[in-house]
Amino acid sequence: MSSNKIYRLVDSYYKPYSKNYLEKLFYDISSADSNRKSEKIFKKNEDYINGLKSKFKQLVLERNNLAKSKGNDNYFDFIAEWDGVPKQDIINFFAKAGDLSRKLLDELPFDNSKIDWFSSNYNNFNFELQLGKPKYKLPKEVVDFIKKNPSKNKYLKKIKLNPVEDTTFTTDYDYKKGEATINYDKNNSRLHDALSMAHEFGHAIGMVRNYAEGKETSQPKPFPDETRAVKFELEFLAAQKADIRKVAQAGSIYYFVNTLFEEKIYKDPEVDFDEVYANTHNVISPLIKQKSNPLYVLNSFLIEYPCYSTNYSVIYSKLLSQYAFKRNLG
Numbered sequence: 001m002s003s004n005k006i007y008r009l010v011d012s013y014y015k016p017y018s019k020n021y022l023e024k025l026f027y028d029i030s031s032a033d034s035n036r037k038s039e040k041i042f043k044k045n046e047d048y049i050n051g052l053k054s055k056f057k058q059l060v061l062e063r064n065n066l067a068k069s070k071g072n073d074n075y076f077d078f079i080a081e082w083d084g085v086p087k088q089d090i091i092n093f094f095a096k097a098g099d100l101s102r103k104l105l106d107e108l109p110f111d112n113s114k115i116d117w118f119s120s121n122y123n124n125f126n127f128e129l130q131l132g133k134p135k136y137k138l139p140k141e142v143v144d145f146i147k148k149n150p151s152k153n154k155y156l157k158k159i160k161l162n163p164v165e166d167t168t169f170t171t172d173y174d175y176k177k178g179e180a181t182i183n184y185d186k187n188n189s190r191l192h193d194a195l196s197m198a199h200e201f202g203h204a205i206g207m208v209r210n211y212a213e214g215k216e217t218s219q220p221k222p223f224p225d226e227t228r229a230v231k232f233e234l235e236f237l238a239a240q241k242a243d244i245r246k247v248a249q250a251g252s253i254y255y256f257v258n259t260l261f262e263e264k265i266y267k268d269p270e271v272d273f274d275e276v277y278a279n280t281h282n283v284i285s286p287l288i289k290q291k292s293n294p295l296y297v298l299n300s301f302l303i304e305y306p307c308y309s310t311n312y313s314v315i316y317s318k319l320l321s322q323y324a325f326k327r328n329l330g
């Protein structure tokens with residue numbers, strides 16, 4: 001069975017170092033206060049990072065085999081179809097990814113050419129760092145926002161909040177009772193975490209509302225479900241200060257890069273992944289001139305949720321080009 005093989009490959013990817021180690025290393029490299037610090041941490045771990053490349057490629061090949069066994073050419077197309085992402089929306093995303101990214105970057109309240117990491121290989125589009133890492137009171141600030149909206153507030157009593165130690169926010173559903181539990185990271189309170197919480201509330205409210213209205217609630221297709229969640233995330237964002245909004249909107253470029261990269265490597269696994277990942281960053285801004293970048297191997301989202309970024313890239317690019325340059329920004 002192909003999927004068992006994938007399971008084993010993912011398992012061995014996190015050996016000898018765990019997923020948490022890998023995630024922390026990625027964060028430390030891409031979020032250090034200077035390029036020199038990033039470089040230092042990278043150099044110290046270079047052998048480990050290079051050692052992951054062949055494991056990463058094997059995963060890509062095996063996932064493509066799985067897609068082929070299901071009648072698809074490659075895993076990228078397979079997941080897009082499975083998740084229900086409209087084909088034309090994907091074409092539109094690729095057509096405007098570069099232009100939209102440059103617009104989002106132009107809107108930022110600071111000069112990118114003066115940001116040390118911006119043009120380097122350690123660019124993770126985490127502009128929150130430039131705002132001095134603003135802190136949020138969670139879950140309070142998101143819950144207070146919902147309480148102001150009567151059409152959403154009425155579903156709050158069906159949603160439980162569960163503090164956990166995991167940087168990825170998730171929602172569990174009880175489809176029989178029409179209830180949801182949001183698992184949120186109790187150790188972090190960054191802008192990124194506030195947005196993740198608003199996003200999960202978007203999922204949870206959607207399901208609880210469907211139940212209350214007698215609609216089908218079990219396992220929705222990811223694309224429409226994610227669209228609802230991102231819409232609510234952007235509603236929350238629209239109520240924040242302009243600088244915060246602009247920084248968060250530019251943060252969606254992170255997903256654009258994932259998608260530009262994954263489309264290329266799954267459709268043609270014989271390309272040089274390091275080179276493709278570098279070029280993918282170069283598409284985003286003329287200030288970025290990377291030649292070779294192996295840091296994709298440290299991005300656990302690409303390991304755990306391969307090609308899931310397509311959902312976010314399509315949704316953010318669609319919604320941000322609809323709203324961002326007319327209403328929200330300015």
Ligand SMILES: [Zn+2]
Pocket residue numbers: 199203226229
């Ligand atoms: Zn989601």
